[in-house]
Amino acid sequence: MDEFLLVFRRDFKNREMQPSPEQLQEHFEKWHAWYDKMAREDRIVLRRRWDGEGLVVDAQKTVLNGPYAEIKETIGGAVIIRATGYEEAAELAKAVPILEFGGTVEIRKAL
Amino acid sequence: MEEKELLPHLFRTEYRKLVAVLCYLFGIEHVEIAEDIASDTFLAAAETWGMKGVPENPVAWLYTVAKNRTKNHLKRNSLFEQKVASEIRYSAEKESEIEIDMSPRNITDSQLAMIFAVCNPLIPADSQVALALNLLCGFGVQEIADAFLLNKEVVYKRIQRAKEKLKEGKIAITQPTVTEISERLEMVLTTIYLLYSEGYYSISQNTTLRKELCAEAMRLNYLLMENELTDRPEVSALLSLMCFHSSRFEARTNQRGEMVLYEDQDESLWDRELIQRGAYYLSRASTGEKLSRYHLEAGIAYWHTHKQDSKEKWTHILDIYNHLLAIEYSPVAALNRIYALAKVSGKQTAIAEAQHLSLTSNHFYHSLLGNLYTGINEAQAVAHYEEAIRLAHSESDKAILFRNIARLQDNVG
Numbered sequence A: 001m002d003e004f005l006l007v008f009r010r011d012f013k014n015r016e017m018q019p020s021p022e023q024l025q026e027h028f029e030k031w032h033a034w035y036d037k038m039a040r041e042d043r044i045v046l047r048r049r050w051d052g053e054g055l056v057v058d059a060q061k062t063v064l065n066g067p068y069a070e071i072k073e074t075i076g077g078a079v080i081i082r083a084t085g086y087e088e089a090a091e092l093a094k095a096v097p098i099l100e101f102g103g104t105v106e107i108r109k110a111l
Numbered sequence B: 001m002e003e004k005e006l007l008p009h010l011f012r013t014e015y016r017k018l019v020a021v022l023c024y025l026f027g028i029e030h031v032e033i034a035e036d037i038a039s040d041t042f043l044a045a046a047e048t049w050g051m052k053g054v055p056e057n058p059v060a061w062l063y064t065v066a067k068n069r070t071k072n073h074l075k076r077n078s079l080f081e082q083k084v085a086s087e088i089r090y091s092a093e094k095e096s097e098i099e100i101d102m103s104p105r106n107i108t109d110s111q112l113a114m115i116f117a118v119c120n121p122l123i124p125a126d127s128q129v130a131l132a133l134n135l136l137c138g139f140g141v142q143e144i145a146d147a148f149l150l151n152k153e154v155v156y157k158r159i160q161r162a163k164e165k166l167k168e169g170k171i172a173i174t175q176p177t178v179t180e181i182s183e184r185l186e187m188v189l190t191t192i193y194l195l196y197s198e199g200y201y202s203i204s205q206n207t208t209l210r211k212e213l214c215a216e217a218m219r220l221n222y223l224l225m226e227n228e229l230t231d232r233p234e235v236s237a238l239l240s241l242m243c244f245h246s247s248r249f250e251a252r253t254n255q256r257g258e259m260v261l262y263e264d265q266d267e268s269l270w271d272r273e274l275i276q277r278g279a280y281y282l283s284r285a286s287t288g289e290k291l292s293r294y295h296l297e298a299g300i301a302y303w304h305t306h307k308q309d310s311k312e313k314w315t316h317i318l319d320i321y322n323h324l325l326a327i328e329y330s331p332v333a334a335l336n337r338i339y340a341l342a343k344v345s346g347k348q349t350a351i352a353e354a355q356h357l358s359l360t361s362n363h364f365y366h367s368l369l370g371n372l373y374t375g376i377n378e379a380q381a382v383a384h385y386e387e388a389i390r391l392a393h394s395e396s397d398k399a400i401l402f403r404n405i406a407r408l409q410d411n412v413g
Helices: A021-040 A086-094 A097-101 B003-026 B028-052 B058-076 B078-085 B104-118 B125-137 B141-148 B152-168 B178-201 B207-226 B233-246 B272-285 B293-304 B311-327 B331-345 B347-354 B363-373 B378-391 B395-412
Strands: A002-011 A044-047 A055-057 A063-065 A073-083 A104-109
Touching: A002 A086, A002 A097, A002 B028, A021 A044, A021 A073, A021 A097, A021 B003, A021 B028, A073 A086, A073 B028, A086 A104, A097 A104, A097 B028, B003 B028, B003 B058, B003 B104, B003 B125, B028 B058, B028 B152, B104 B125, B104 B178, B104 B207, B125 B141, B125 B152, B125 B178, B125 B207, B141 B152, B141 B178, B141 B207, B178 B207, B178 B233, B207 B233, B233 B272, B233 B293, B272 B293, B293 B311, B311 B331, B331 B347, B331 B363, B347 B363, B363 B378, B363 B395, B378 B395
Parallel strands: none
Antiparallel strands: A002 A073, A002 A104, A044 A073, A055 A063
16 A cells, blocks of 8 residues: 545636535535545545645745645645555545535655 | 534525625625635535534634635735735735724625625616625525526526626725615615515425525615614515515415415414514604605505405505505506405496506406406406416416316306
8 A cells, every 4th residue: 555645626716616505515525425435444644634825935935825836726635545556546536526616636646 | 503504504694794795805896706715615614624524613714714715815816916906995004914804893894885786777687686696695506597497507697797787887895875875775675675576476396495585685684774874764664574475475385386375375374473573674664754665565465464354454455555556656556456446345346447457468457357257247257367367477377367267167057
């Protein structure tokens, strides 16, 4: 088993798919279920809440507020999980609910 | 509250507040950004709470996240910042000092400012209710489409067009002045009543959704009453009217979802508490000199909460309809007045007066005459009901008319 960092990002432009209260509830339950599944399969190496602000230092050594590289993006959480390889990590990432509202999951393997 | 219901509940109560406060801060130009931040805040909640459970003070959590999202957005989007910085109401010395004020006072102010911006005569009537639902009540396009039995695309276009109108008109989202309130309160009340009527009279079978529309209209109305500037007698009168109507919500459809006419309603299904509240708001409205159409309509609705027919009841109702028609003529009110007249002075008198109305292409006119001729001339009654069926649009209207004809034929046969 290797360890993988999964970083969740959301596309900021989601008003066109503004969730209904019911969708939001479903979304919440899916997150809950996803983390539960990871826990049941003993895949979680590190799960934490991350500060929503953070900093970015760019090439000019300017320190910017906010952790995102792109203006339109907003960062969600990040988690470190165990998987047999990139392939399995990607399969697990496909079930991450962030994808429902135009988000992405970035996967990095720990060496 | 159960955890299961918490997030949808918070979305219903807090989303619109976030949108209002942010729009109040950014101006109508950037309404989409306000909506994005509000939606994103809730998606972040679903994710974070899904991982670690619901925080101790979920509302404060939402506000903090929305504030941070907004600050980050202001800082990172220099284009946005340049355009908005000068417009922003908070004269922050440095950008990092921009405060997003989520105090109850500012939330109320923002919501009031939004109501007056959204209920604007620039917006075409068919878009007005959709925009109000979207911006003031936080309903999504799909929900609005479901409520009005419309295509999602149609609703989306209506909302977009309405927003464009507000932007083109450079409508400011500010606290209305006393003069503005006097000029525009009527438009605001019209929109609220329209929203209410969409819920109350909608042909949608989705009762939950229809009730929600009614509740939203009443909530907006209540917001106006909470502010001393907009707490005018006609505002209380409209709430009173809506309470009286709502008291019959359960009684006016049967289990098959069909309309039950007033006369056939089971009185025990009327909501007594709402009737009492209606009476309270009506007495609250009885100050000042202005007698608005809402006062009169609430008065009529009040008398309808007495199921028993009496000379007194119908004399009062007739009297109020006379007033109402003098203020503002409408075919519906004219026909209802004839009905009241029949109760007071008899069907013959009413038929004679009805014939002076030039409403022969109105299905309510024929359905009224069908009713008036019943017991006088059954053949005429059937003929009018048939004409009404020909002119009626909705299936539920037609179903009632067919039932009336069937009743008549039973009596004859």
